Amino acid sequence: MVPFEALYGRKCMSPVCWDDNIDAVVLGPQMVQDMVEQVHFIRQKMKAAQDRQKGDADLHHMDIEFEYVSDPSYVLEVVNIELDEALTYAEEPKEILDRKVHKTRNGETILLKVLWSNHNVEEATWEPERQ
Structure with a gap:
């Protein structure tokens, strides 16, 4: 069943399926309630699938650890840049x-x-x- 049909209880009326003979459906209170329940059920299933994917991704990311090993030979040189009143400097x-x-x-x-x-x-x- 396609998602549109699952959510609305009828086939999509897009130009793709205009050639199908679809009978008009009369919506009553019970049919509306059934659709609301179907939508709620589908949303629960989609949320559960997303939570599973998120949990799996979190597990994969937890395995990675970074550790900094200092190297005394690597020293950054401090460069003083003179700024003018507008906090800019000339590139030459x-x-x-x-x-x-x-x-x-x-x-x-x-x-x-x-x-x-x-x-x-x-x-x-x-x-x-x-x-």
């Missing part, structure tokens, strides 16, 4: 790390890999030479 190119030529249909563009002040080598960006 510190070093050019690499150079390449990017060819397009309309010509060539020279790109430079720039290391910026207050950034690591991994954060260097490719910039057009004219900038």
Whole structure:
């Protein structure tokens, strides 16, 4: 039985099933009560299934433990950055790390890999030479 039929006690009237000959159903108080009970039963089953999935997921996540092992050779370097009144700082190119030529249909563009002040080598960006 499809969920729509389970919830409402009748087949869906979507264009997919218009070719079926469906007799009109007269809804009385008892039929409405039966539908309410079916909906309640289906919701209980769905909630139980969700709780089981959640419980299984919690069990799998509990098995993982993380432990930090300190390494005295790994020391972070403190870098002081001077901020202006608007709490911003100026980014200035510190070093050019690499150079390449990017060819397009309309010509060539020279790109430079720039290391910026207050950034690591991994954060260097490719910039057009004219900038």
